[in-house]
Every structure is written in structure tokens, then in C-alpha cells.
Amino acid sequence: AHGVIGPFELDPITRMSLENILSSGASRFPVRHFRDQNDPHPRDLQIHVTQDHVKVVHPGAERGSSEVLAPYSADYPKVIIHPLDTCKFRLELSEEQDKVYHFVALSRTSRDLIALLIRCFHARQYVATAFILSRLFQNPATPGAPLTSVAHYDLDIERLGDRLGKELNRNVAQLESVEKVVRNANLEKRELQAQLGETINSYTEAIEKLHQQLTPAAKGGAAASLQLQIHDARATNSRLQLELQELRPALEEEKQRSAGDDVDGPAAQARARAVEAFRAEITQLRSSISKLAGNAEQYSQRDMTISNELRRLRGDVESLNREKEGLEKCIGQADKEKSDLIENFLYVKGCLDKLQMASLASPAA
Structure with a gap:
């Protein structure tokens, strides 16, 4: 049995924020780190998400600043959302146990933006362009094959046309x-x-x-x-x-x-x-x-x-x-x-x- 999650339906504000961050290429998110479920003293950390890597920064005035960096690979980094809590998630930078973090975001919107941004940049690195084109257009190697239809949730032409029309009018x-x-x-x-x-x-x-x-x-x-x-x-x-x-x-x-x-x-x-x-x-x-x-x-x-x-x-x-x-x-x-x-x-x-x-x-x- 296979389970499928998605596509995600985002509210307009979150969608606009995600598009702006994707266009800028990087962003920072403040989070709280719990070493375990009963940690009485969580730490305030920052997650830096860029097009090339994900970085967890440990700010500290006394001991300086330390950071853990993980470039995008085939399996990592991973973002696992908590099924019950709307702010908790787990960030796995590698197989090592010390690079698995349990975070609590400031809000649900912040958690969703972190997860979606990491997955989007990860997809840009490891999803082949030929695969995307094969889903959108006909393969020249197989002439006569029917065109691949695009689902309405993959590309909403009317919405995009309305937005571009409004931008053009503006x-x-x-x-x-x-x-x-x-x-x-x-x-x-x-x-x-x-x-x-x-x-x-x-x-x-x-x-x-x-x-x-x-x-x-x-x-x-x-x-x-x-x-x-x-x-x-x-x-x-x-x-x-x-x-x-x-x-x-x-x-x-x-x-x-x-x-x-x-x-x-x-x-x-x-x-x-x-x-x-x-x-x-x-x-x-x-x-x-x-x-x-x-x-x-x-x-x-x-x-x-x-x-x-x-x-x-x-x-x-x-x-x-x-x-x-x-x-x-x-x-x-x-x-x-x-x-x-x-x-x-x-x-x-x-x-x-x-x-x-x-x-x-x-x-x-």
C-alpha cells in the first residue's frame, strides 16, 4: 500500500510568501530546539535555507557562533512534520544522530514555509528537467503518442493568466x-x-x-x-x-x-x-x-x-x-x-x- 500526501493547498498569504522567498533564493527562520520531548531548557536556533544547502546556526554571545551545514543530496535533508502538533517538525541533515533536530516553529505558517522551501530547493537540485518536460509535453522520441495532460492543480492557467493580466494592467x-x-x-x-x-x-x-x-x-x-x-x-x-x-x-x-x-x-x-x-x-x-x-x-x-x-x-x-x-x-x-x-x-x-x-x-x- 502506498500513501500519497498532497497537493498542498496554501492560503494566498502563505503562497505569496513562498513565491517571494523562492524568488529571493534564501531565507532565515527562528526556531526552538528540544533535545528530547521533556527538555526543560530549549535553545533558540536559526535555520538558514538557501538554494545550495540548509544550515542550522547556534548563536551564542559567550562561545561565539557555531553552525551545522548540510548540502542537498539524494536523501537529505529531510523535513518530517509532526502529525498532531501544528508547530513541531523534525529536521534530518544526515544519518548521524547528532544532526537530527527536533524543532518547534514560531507558528504553523513558519513551519509550513520551512518544509515547503526545503522541499522546493531539494526538488530543483534532484528532479531532472527531462522528467518535468515529459510530464508537460510530448516526447520527440515517440511520435504519435498522446500529449501528457496537465492536471489543473499542477498549472492553473486561468489563475496565472489573471495574475499576469493584472500585472500587465498595473x-x-x-x-x-x-x-x-x-x-x-x-x-x-x-x-x-x-x-x-x-x-x-x-x-x-x-x-x-x-x-x-x-x-x-x-x-x-x-x-x-x-x-x-x-x-x-x-x-x-x-x-x-x-x-x-x-x-x-x-x-x-x-x-x-x-x-x-x-x-x-x-x-x-x-x-x-x-x-x-x-x-x-x-x-x-x-x-x-x-x-x-x-x-x-x-x-x-x-x-x-x-x-x-x-x-x-x-x-x-x-x-x-x-x-x-x-x-x-x-x-x-x-x-x-x-x-x-x-x-x-x-x-x-x-x-x-x-x-x-x-x-x-x-x-x-
Whole structure:
């Protein structure tokens, strides 16, 4: 008599967890190890299940870490599930008695995942590909033989097709959203480039005008002419001061000579008019000197204002260039994501096409 166990019916969450672990290729499970049935002090161990071997790790802070490794062979490792307890199982790594472990998993789901994962990896190592193909397709060596039918529990084409269809729809929706984002990004990029071009042109014109205004000053223009005028005015003032000093003794002599004369005579009036004329000329020269000094200060303040404006405009141009570089990086990232989604979409579409062809070629379909 032969007993057959299976196929196993898994709940969707456990099935998804098993598929994810199989795709990753390895996983770790914490368990409790009992040396016998009445062990009062069980140990906390870990089972590492990979595609090449099964490893039992003994973690310990004092004595370090020790491990027992068992590669997949024809008979080992074995997982024997307890018939009554939903968490207990026995793991046999070899024929040696010290490599037979009695474990208690944290939950039933954890125990089932350990057993199924070890059996799946073991089957990958020791189930021949020809055997699997012979169960699915016709043997070319025996033409005319009927095709091997696939049981519904071995390959659920409808479920797989629904899942791939949902994944395809999800990828298509993601692709459409990415294309929309890329279109918006390209539109914003064009608008920003246009605005940036206009801003750069306006700033360039302003800078050129400022350069044109500053070029004569740099070559000795208005500021230099003002300096020359101030220098000439100062020289004239010095000359007039000397003339005034020379005229004062003569004026004193004339006053002494005319001390006995009539103060209202023609000579006295002429001298008074000459003195008033000299004083008016001196006052006019002083006012012109002060005016020229004020103009020089005004031009100096204007030059400082222009320099500050130039620095500000250069800072704005640099910030706009940095913003442009950031937008170009964002567009490059969006293009990369778009290409990745297109590749995923084509891959899923190819898988769906293959699945549809297989379902059409299968008698069960």
C-alpha cells in the first residue's frame, strides 16, 4: 500500500510568501530546539535555507557562533512534520544522530514555509528537467503518442493568466502615469527654457548697457573730467588767493593815501566797486568748487550702485543656471524610469503571449 500526501493547498498569504522567498533564493527562520520531548531548557536556533544547502546556526554571545551545514543530496535533508502538533517538525541533515533536530516553529505558517522551501530547493537540485518536460509535453522520441495532460492543480492557467493580466494592467497604468509625468516635465522644461532665455537676454542687455556706461569711466571719461575740473578749480582758487594777498598791501596803501581824501569821491567809489567785484568772484569760485565736489561724490555713489547691481544680476544668472541643471537631471531620471517601465511592460506582455500560446496548445485549455 502506498500513501500519497498532497497537493498542498496554501492560503494566498502563505503562497505569496513562498513565491517571494523562492524568488529571493534564501531565507532565515527562528526556531526552538528540544533535545528530547521533556527538555526543560530549549535553545533558540536559526535555520538558514538557501538554494545550495540548509544550515542550522547556534548563536551564542559567550562561545561565539557555531553552525551545522548540510548540502542537498539524494536523501537529505529531510523535513518530517509532526502529525498532531501544528508547530513541531523534525529536521534530518544526515544519518548521524547528532544532526537530527527536533524543532518547534514560531507558528504553523513558519513551519509550513520551512518544509515547503526545503522541499522546493531539494526538488530543483534532484528532479531532472527531462522528467518535468515529459510530464508537460510530448516526447520527440515517440511520435504519435498522446500529449501528457496537465492536471489543473499542477498549472492553473486561468489563475496565472489573471495574475499576469493584472500585472500587465498595473504596468500599463504605471507607464501611462510616467508618460504623463514626462509630458508635463517636458512642457515645463520648454516653458522654463523659454523663460530662462528671455531672462538671460534681458540680463545680457542690462549688463551690456552697464558695461557701456562703465567703459568711459574706466578709460578716463566723466569721472576723470570731473577730477580735472576740480583740480583746475583748486589751482584757480590758489592763484586768486595769491592775487588777493598781493592786492591787500596795495589796498592798504590806497587806504592810507586816501585817508585824507573824500570818501565819497570817484576814486573811492572805484576802489569799492573793484573790491566788491573781487569778493563776488571769490564767492562764485568757492560755490563752483563745492558743486564740483558734490558731483564727484554723486558719481562715486552711482558707480557703487551699478557695481552692486552687476553682482546681483550675476548671482541671479548663476541661480538660474543651477535651476536649469536640476531640471535637466529630473528629466533624465524621468526618461530612465520610462525606459524601465517600457522594458517591464514588454517583458510581461511577452510572458502573457507565451502563456496564451501554451493555453491554446494545451488540451486542457
